[in-house]
Amino acid sequence: MERMGRAVLRHIRLYGLFVRNSFLSYVEYPANFYASMTMETLFLLSKLVYVVFVYAVDIEINGVSPDQMLFFTGSYTIMVAFYTGLFMDNFFNISGYISDGTMDIYLTKPVSALMLISLQHINFAYPVPNLTAGIVMTVIGARRLDYTITLRNVLVYLLILLSCIVVMYCMFLIPQLLSFWTVKTGSVTQILDRSWDLNNMPMHIYGKWFRRMGTYVFPILFVSNVPAMYWIGQLTGGLKVWLAAAPVVFLTLLNVTWRFASRRYVSAGS
Numbered sequence: 001m002e003r004m005g006r007a008v009l010r011h012i013r014l015y016g017l018f019v020r021n022s023f024l025s026y027v028e029y030p031a032n033f034y035a036s037m038t039m040e041t042l043f044l045l046s047k048l049v050y051v052v053f054v055y056a057v058d059i060e061i062n063g064v065s066p067d068q069m070l071f072f073t074g075s076y077t078i079m080v081a082f083y084t085g086l087f088m089d090n091f092f093n094i095s096g097y098i099s100d101g102t103m104d105i106y107l108t109k110p111v112s113a114l115m116l117i118s119l120q121h122i123n124f125a126y127p128v129p130n131l132t133a134g135i136v137m138t139v140i141g142a143r144r145l146d147y148t149i150t151l152r153n154v155l156v157y158l159l160i161l162l163s164c165i166v167v168m169y170c171m172f173l174i175p176q177l178l179s180f181w182t183v184k185t186g187s188v189t190q191i192l193d194r195s196w197d198l199n200n201m202p203m204h205i206y207g208k209w210f211r212r213m214g215t216y217v218f219p220i221l222f223v224s225n226v227p228a229m230y231w232i233g234q235l236t237g238g239l240k241v242w243l244a245a246a247p248v249v250f251l252t253l254l255n256v257t258w259r260f261a262s263r264r265y266v267s268a269g270s
Contacts, residue, residue, distance in 0.1 A: 014111055015119060022122040036125035040084070044077070044129050050200045051137075062204045067144040068232060072202040074137025075228035077130050080196065082165050083172070085127035090118045091172055092189060095179040103265060114258050118173055138228075147231055160230055163243050164223040170250035171219060180261040199224040215239075219246065 026033045051073050054066045064072070094117055097103045106113040142149060175188050195218075203211050203221040214221030226243065229235050235243075 011111060011115060014115070018120050019122050023124060026124050033125045036123070037128050040126045041129040044133055047200060048073075048133070054201075061201070064202050064204050067141055068228075069202060070137050071141030071145065071231065072225065072228045073200070074134045074139075074141055076199045076224040077134035077137065078161070079134075079164065079168065079199075079224045079227075081127040081130035081134060082161075083168060083196075084130060085123050086165075087118070087169055087172060088126070089121045089123050091176045093121070094118070094176045098179050098265070107262065107265070113262070114254075118169075142231065145232075153231070157227060157230060160227045160243060163247050164226060166247040167219055167250050168223040170247075170254040171223070174250075174254055174257050177257050177261045180264050195220050202228070216242065219250075222246065 051070055054061075054069050058066060060066075061069070097106065097117055103113075103117070106116045109116060172192055175192060178188060198206075198214070198220055203214060203225045206214070206221075211221060216222075222242070226235070226239060229239070
Protein backbone atom coordinates (compact mmCIF):
# COMPACT_ATOMS: atom_id res chain seq x y z
CA MET A 1 0.00 0.00 0.00
CA GLU A 2 2.84 2.38 0.87
CA ARG A 3 4.55 1.59 -2.43
CA MET A 4 1.34 2.29 -4.31
CA GLY A 5 0.96 5.60 -2.52
CA ARG A 6 4.48 6.66 -3.50
CA ALA A 7 3.81 5.68 -7.10
CA VAL A 8 0.62 7.77 -7.18
CA LEU A 9 2.43 10.79 -5.73
CA ARG A 10 5.25 10.37 -8.26
CA HIS A 11 2.79 10.40 -11.14
CA ILE A 12 0.97 13.44 -9.71
CA ARG A 13 4.26 15.33 -9.50
CA LEU A 14 5.07 14.20 -13.03
CA TYR A 15 1.77 15.57 -14.30
CA GLY A 16 2.57 18.84 -12.57
CA LEU A 17 5.78 18.98 -14.62
CA PHE A 18 3.76 18.33 -17.78
CA VAL A 19 1.53 21.30 -16.98
CA ARG A 20 4.51 23.54 -16.20
CA ASN A 21 6.43 22.61 -19.36
CA SER A 22 3.37 23.03 -21.56
CA PHE A 23 2.67 26.44 -20.07
CA LEU A 24 6.27 27.57 -20.54
CA SER A 25 6.17 26.56 -24.19
CA TYR A 26 3.19 28.88 -24.73
CA VAL A 27 4.94 31.69 -22.85
CA GLU A 28 7.99 31.25 -25.06
CA TYR A 29 5.96 31.30 -28.28
CA PRO A 30 2.89 33.48 -27.54
CA ALA A 31 2.02 33.80 -31.24
CA ASN A 32 1.13 30.10 -31.28
CA PHE A 33 -1.21 30.64 -28.35
CA TYR A 34 -3.10 33.54 -29.93
CA ALA A 35 -3.28 31.90 -33.35
CA SER A 36 -4.65 28.66 -31.91
CA MET A 37 -7.14 30.49 -29.71
CA THR A 38 -8.38 32.58 -32.64
CA MET A 39 -8.83 29.51 -34.82
CA GLU A 40 -10.77 27.68 -32.10
CA THR A 41 -12.94 30.75 -31.48
CA LEU A 42 -13.95 30.87 -35.14
CA PHE A 43 -14.71 27.15 -35.07
CA LEU A 44 -16.81 27.62 -31.93
CA LEU A 45 -18.80 30.47 -33.48
CA SER A 46 -19.70 28.26 -36.42
CA LYS A 47 -21.12 25.68 -34.03
CA LEU A 48 -23.15 28.24 -32.11
CA VAL A 49 -25.22 28.80 -35.24
CA TYR A 50 -27.35 25.86 -34.06
CA VAL A 51 -28.24 27.66 -30.83
CA VAL A 52 -29.00 30.93 -32.63
CA PHE A 53 -31.27 29.07 -35.06
CA VAL A 54 -33.21 27.37 -32.24
CA TYR A 55 -33.80 30.71 -30.50
CA ALA A 56 -34.75 32.37 -33.79
CA VAL A 57 -37.51 29.86 -34.54
CA ASP A 58 -38.41 29.37 -30.85
CA ILE A 59 -39.30 25.68 -31.10
CA GLU A 60 -39.16 22.71 -28.76
CA ILE A 61 -37.62 19.43 -29.90
CA ASN A 62 -38.99 16.34 -28.13
CA GLY A 63 -39.95 18.47 -25.16
CA VAL A 64 -36.61 20.29 -24.91
CA SER A 65 -37.07 24.06 -24.82
CA PRO A 66 -34.62 26.57 -26.38
CA ASP A 67 -33.38 27.54 -22.90
CA GLN A 68 -32.71 23.89 -22.07
CA MET A 69 -30.90 23.47 -25.38
CA LEU A 70 -28.73 26.45 -24.47
CA PHE A 71 -27.91 24.79 -21.17
CA PHE A 72 -27.14 21.46 -22.89
CA THR A 73 -24.94 23.14 -25.49
CA GLY A 74 -23.06 25.00 -22.78
CA SER A 75 -22.36 21.78 -20.90
CA TYR A 76 -21.23 20.11 -24.12
CA THR A 77 -18.91 23.03 -24.88
CA ILE A 78 -17.33 22.68 -21.43
CA MET A 79 -16.58 19.03 -22.21
CA VAL A 80 -15.03 20.08 -25.53
CA ALA A 81 -12.74 22.40 -23.56
CA PHE A 82 -11.50 19.50 -21.44
CA TYR A 83 -11.00 17.28 -24.49
CA THR A 84 -9.08 19.86 -26.53
CA GLY A 85 -7.06 21.01 -23.55
CA LEU A 86 -6.07 17.74 -21.91
CA PHE A 87 -6.29 14.97 -24.49
CA MET A 88 -6.57 15.89 -28.17
CA ASP A 89 -2.95 16.82 -28.95
CA ASN A 90 -1.66 13.75 -27.10
CA PHE A 91 -3.96 11.32 -28.87
CA PHE A 92 -3.09 12.69 -32.31
CA ASN A 93 0.63 12.09 -31.62
CA ILE A 94 0.44 8.41 -30.62
CA SER A 95 0.80 6.96 -34.11
CA GLY A 96 3.88 9.15 -34.62
CA TYR A 97 5.52 7.78 -31.46
CA ILE A 98 5.11 4.27 -32.85
CA SER A 99 6.32 5.00 -36.38
CA ASP A 100 9.40 7.04 -35.43
CA GLY A 101 10.54 4.88 -32.50
CA THR A 102 9.82 7.37 -29.69
CA MET A 103 7.71 4.65 -28.07
CA ASP A 104 10.97 2.77 -27.35
CA ILE A 105 11.97 5.51 -24.91
CA TYR A 106 8.57 5.74 -23.20
CA LEU A 107 8.32 1.99 -22.61
CA THR A 108 11.66 1.98 -20.75
CA LYS A 109 10.78 4.82 -18.36
CA PRO A 110 10.11 3.94 -14.67
CA VAL A 111 6.64 5.51 -14.89
CA SER A 112 3.45 4.68 -16.75
CA ALA A 113 4.12 4.72 -20.50
CA LEU A 114 0.39 5.12 -21.09
CA MET A 115 0.44 8.31 -19.03
CA LEU A 116 3.46 9.60 -20.95
CA ILE A 117 1.88 9.17 -24.36
CA SER A 118 -1.61 10.34 -23.44
CA LEU A 119 -1.20 13.18 -20.94
CA GLN A 120 2.16 14.87 -21.43
CA HIS A 121 0.95 17.84 -23.50
CA ILE A 122 -1.61 20.36 -22.20
CA ASN A 123 -3.10 22.78 -24.71
CA PHE A 124 -3.83 26.13 -23.04
CA ALA A 125 -5.18 27.86 -26.16
CA TYR A 126 -8.11 25.73 -27.34
CA PRO A 127 -9.92 25.50 -23.98
CA VAL A 128 -10.10 29.28 -23.43
CA PRO A 129 -12.94 30.09 -25.89
CA ASN A 130 -14.74 26.79 -25.27
CA LEU A 131 -14.64 27.02 -21.48
CA THR A 132 -15.62 30.68 -21.51
CA ALA A 133 -18.54 30.16 -23.89
CA GLY A 134 -19.62 26.98 -22.10
CA ILE A 135 -19.78 28.64 -18.68
CA VAL A 136 -21.60 31.69 -20.07
CA MET A 137 -24.22 29.52 -21.80
CA THR A 138 -24.83 27.32 -18.75
CA VAL A 139 -25.15 30.33 -16.43
CA ILE A 140 -27.56 32.13 -18.78
CA GLY A 141 -29.53 28.92 -19.30
CA ALA A 142 -29.69 28.25 -15.55
CA ARG A 143 -30.98 31.75 -14.84
CA ARG A 144 -33.60 31.63 -17.58
CA LEU A 145 -34.77 28.24 -16.30
CA ASP A 146 -34.73 29.39 -12.64
CA TYR A 147 -32.42 26.59 -11.52
CA THR A 148 -31.40 26.74 -7.89
CA ILE A 149 -27.62 26.87 -7.67
CA THR A 150 -26.26 25.69 -4.32
CA LEU A 151 -22.86 24.49 -3.16
CA ARG A 152 -24.17 20.92 -3.07
CA ASN A 153 -25.48 21.13 -6.64
CA VAL A 154 -22.17 22.52 -7.88
CA LEU A 155 -20.16 19.79 -6.12
CA VAL A 156 -22.39 17.04 -7.53
CA TYR A 157 -22.11 18.61 -10.98
CA LEU A 158 -18.29 18.64 -10.70
CA LEU A 159 -18.27 14.97 -9.66
CA ILE A 160 -20.44 14.12 -12.66
CA LEU A 161 -18.06 16.09 -14.89
CA LEU A 162 -15.13 14.11 -13.46
CA SER A 163 -16.86 10.81 -14.21
CA CYS A 164 -17.61 11.94 -17.76
CA ILE A 165 -14.04 13.19 -18.31
CA VAL A 166 -12.61 9.80 -17.29
CA VAL A 167 -14.99 8.02 -19.68
CA MET A 168 -14.15 10.51 -22.45
CA TYR A 169 -10.42 9.91 -21.93
CA CYS A 170 -10.83 6.15 -22.30
CA MET A 171 -13.36 6.33 -25.13
CA PHE A 172 -11.14 8.45 -27.37
CA LEU A 173 -7.84 6.83 -26.39
CA ILE A 174 -8.75 3.16 -26.93
CA PRO A 175 -9.29 3.54 -30.73
CA GLN A 176 -5.94 5.36 -31.00
CA LEU A 177 -4.21 2.23 -29.69
CA LEU A 178 -5.03 0.64 -33.04
CA SER A 179 -1.78 2.36 -34.06
CA PHE A 180 0.09 -0.62 -32.64
CA TRP A 181 -1.40 -2.69 -35.45
CA THR A 182 -2.01 -0.19 -38.27
CA VAL A 183 0.55 2.56 -37.39
CA LYS A 184 -1.60 5.19 -39.11
CA THR A 185 -5.00 5.99 -37.59
CA GLY A 186 -5.90 9.15 -39.51
CA SER A 187 -9.33 7.87 -40.56
CA VAL A 188 -10.14 6.77 -37.01
CA THR A 189 -9.12 10.18 -35.70
CA GLN A 190 -11.36 11.92 -38.23
CA ILE A 191 -14.34 9.76 -37.31
CA LEU A 192 -13.83 10.38 -33.60
CA ASP A 193 -13.38 14.09 -34.14
CA ARG A 194 -16.56 14.35 -36.20
CA SER A 195 -18.51 12.34 -33.63
CA TRP A 196 -18.49 15.43 -31.40
CA ASP A 197 -20.92 17.03 -33.85
CA LEU A 198 -23.58 14.63 -32.61
CA ASN A 199 -23.72 16.78 -29.48
CA ASN A 200 -24.56 20.10 -31.09
CA MET A 201 -28.07 19.43 -29.82
CA PRO A 202 -29.30 17.41 -26.80
CA MET A 203 -29.45 13.67 -27.33
CA HIS A 204 -33.23 13.76 -26.92
CA ILE A 205 -33.52 14.62 -30.62
CA TYR A 206 -32.29 11.11 -31.50
CA GLY A 207 -34.19 7.84 -31.45
CA LYS A 208 -34.30 5.59 -28.39
CA TRP A 209 -31.85 2.97 -29.64
CA PHE A 210 -29.36 5.54 -30.87
CA ARG A 211 -29.45 7.22 -27.45
CA ARG A 212 -28.80 3.90 -25.76
CA MET A 213 -25.85 3.17 -28.02
CA GLY A 214 -24.46 6.65 -27.37
CA THR A 215 -24.86 6.18 -23.63
CA TYR A 216 -23.75 2.63 -22.91
CA VAL A 217 -21.73 1.33 -25.90
CA PHE A 218 -19.89 4.29 -27.44
CA PRO A 219 -20.78 6.91 -24.81
CA ILE A 220 -20.27 10.05 -26.89
CA LEU A 221 -23.75 11.25 -25.90
CA PHE A 222 -23.25 10.20 -22.29
CA VAL A 223 -20.19 12.36 -21.61
CA SER A 224 -21.74 15.58 -22.93
CA ASN A 225 -25.41 15.23 -21.98
CA VAL A 226 -25.43 13.71 -18.50
CA PRO A 227 -23.99 16.75 -16.65
CA ALA A 228 -26.80 18.93 -18.02
CA MET A 229 -29.41 16.22 -17.40
CA TYR A 230 -28.52 16.38 -13.71
CA TRP A 231 -29.59 20.02 -13.47
CA ILE A 232 -32.74 19.46 -15.51
CA GLY A 233 -33.74 16.53 -13.30
CA GLN A 234 -33.64 13.90 -16.06
CA LEU A 235 -31.17 11.48 -14.47
CA THR A 236 -32.83 8.09 -14.12
CA GLY A 237 -31.75 5.45 -11.63
CA GLY A 238 -29.98 3.55 -14.39
CA LEU A 239 -27.98 6.61 -15.43
CA LYS A 240 -26.95 7.28 -11.84
CA VAL A 241 -25.61 3.74 -11.55
CA TRP A 242 -23.86 4.08 -14.92
CA LEU A 243 -22.23 7.32 -13.77
CA ALA A 244 -20.45 5.38 -11.04
CA ALA A 245 -19.81 2.22 -13.07
CA ALA A 246 -18.78 3.68 -16.45
CA PRO A 247 -15.36 5.05 -15.34
CA VAL A 248 -14.47 1.68 -13.80
CA VAL A 249 -15.65 -0.25 -16.87
CA PHE A 250 -13.82 1.92 -19.38
CA LEU A 251 -10.62 2.24 -17.33
CA THR A 252 -10.53 -1.55 -17.09
CA LEU A 253 -11.13 -1.86 -20.84
CA LEU A 254 -8.39 0.71 -21.51
CA ASN A 255 -5.91 -1.13 -19.27
CA VAL A 256 -6.61 -4.47 -20.96
CA THR A 257 -6.33 -2.93 -24.43
CA TRP A 258 -3.09 -1.15 -23.54
CA ARG A 259 -1.46 -4.29 -22.15
CA PHE A 260 -2.43 -6.29 -25.21
CA ALA A 261 -1.38 -3.55 -27.64
CA SER A 262 1.98 -2.74 -26.03
CA ARG A 263 2.98 -6.40 -26.10
CA ARG A 264 2.61 -6.34 -29.86
CA TYR A 265 4.86 -3.33 -30.23
CA VAL A 266 7.92 -3.85 -32.40
CA SER A 267 10.69 -1.25 -32.14
CA ALA A 268 11.03 1.01 -35.15
CA GLY A 269 14.70 0.08 -35.22
CA SER A 270 14.03 -3.67 -35.40
